[in-house]
């Protein structure tokens with residue numbers, strides 16, 4: 001049974017300046033910094049070139065800064081000067097976008113938020129799906145140059161920002177173990193292959209989840225969702241929205257290989273909501289404890305599709321909103 005979600009705060013999408021430096025007027029976007037991960041998603045450089053050309057045709061001045069290694073995207077975004085540019089565009093997959101969002105956190109907290117634009121170039125592009133962005137270069141450029149902001153509520157896992165989801169258990173282990181070279185070769189198929197490997201080989205771990213001030217409960221896997229899509233366009237938390245300040249906690253209680261296989265099938269076949277043991281509950285704070293340092297990577301916490309933290313993890317809303325240029 002899935003718990004009903006009752007929202008006490010309606011989505012905040014440009015509803016006037018309420019103290020975080022954002023009002024509902026469209027932004028004048030004239031100068032942008034594009035942070036590009038050249039290794040993302042099988043090197044879709046053509047899409048980026050087309051978006052840059054479309055932006056320049058609209059009179060936008062574009063500087064492209066390629067990353068050279070993991071971590072660069074966050075540094076470039078953190079160092080971006082709000083006096084010199086109007087927005088930072090992440091050109092890459094969800095991992096690169098996550099880094100850019102982490103880099104933009106200080107700007108958002110300081111009351112001078114730099115808006116995020118997105119050129120989806122990854123394997124799954126979950127954030128783009130949440131925001132209903134297309135892969136069409138003209139429309140992506142129009143969304144960025146148009147200056148209309150959608151305000152999203154990121155969350156924190158042990159202090160690291162995520163915007164889509166964070167999880168411990170099977171999915172975190174798959175994220176940790178998936179081979180980037182295989183991902184480059186076969187895209188999403190790499191996750192399927194790694195899931196099968198993990199199902200066949202991983203020991204049955206248990207995780208202890210504490211929601212707000214409730215009693216701790218044991219589960220086999222847990223996903224804390226900010227958005228409703230998962231791993232592409234699968235759905236785990238149907239009512240979760242980036243624009244709402246609430247965590248939707250997906251609980252997979254039963255252990256054992258057969259149950260893990262059943263949950264994987266439930267997610268991919270869209271049947272999860274019918275499982276009597278599967279639950280989604282809302283919370284403001286989540287703590288996950290579990291097997292630590294067992295040498296089997298069971299303590300990984302994935303956030304936005306990359307390993308973001310280690311157990312134990314404290315997850316909560318970040319407390320600030322990020323403007324996203326999503327058209």
Ligand SMILES: Nc1ncnc2c1ncn2[C@@H]1O[C@H](COP(=O)(O)OP(=O)(O)OP(=O)(O)O)[C@@H](O)[C@H]1O
Pocket residue numbers: 036037038039040041042067068069070071072073092093094095096097099121122123124125126183305306
């Ligand atoms: N130049 C780089 N070289 C190596 N790794 C990088 C570089 N730039 C960024 N990264 C890291 O690569 C990881 C994966 O990148 P990204 O998410 O952009 O693409 P992807 O893996 O193809 O897409 P998806 O996240 O949708 O699966 C990110 O965690 C990011 O930190």
